[in-house]
Amino acid sequence: MFEILTIAIFIWLFVKSIGFMFRMTWGIAKIVASILMVVALPALIVCLIFSTGIVLLVPIILIAIAAGILKVCL
Numbered sequence: 001m002f003e004i005l006t007i008a009i010f011i012w013l014f015v016k017s018i019g020f021m022f023r024m025t026w027g028i029a030k031i032v033a034s035i036l037m038v039v040a041l042p043a044l045i046v047c048l049i050f051s052t053g054i055v056l057l058v059p060i061i062l063i064a065i066a067a068g069i070l071k072v073c074l
Contacts, residue, residue, distance in 0.1 A: 026073050033069035036062055 022029045040062035 022069070022072075029069050030073050033066040033073070036066035036069070040066060 022032075040059045044059035044063065
């Protein structure tokens with residue numbers, strides 16, 4: 001039980017530190033969002049051509065995350 005609590009605290013701290021980094025450095029957030037877009041758009045095209053269903057959601061989620069980051073940065 002102690003291990004689960006410790007892991008949960010470390011994951012929470014990790015997420016908080018990433019959030020703090022994005023709030024403090026807009027430039028890095030823009031770079032991450034741009035890279036995410038570069039990775040997600042080809043993945044979306046491939047998934048549209050070759051797959052259906054849940055696999056299609058992954059690139060759409062990546063694009064939504066990148067758009068959200070860019071919206072916050074601008």
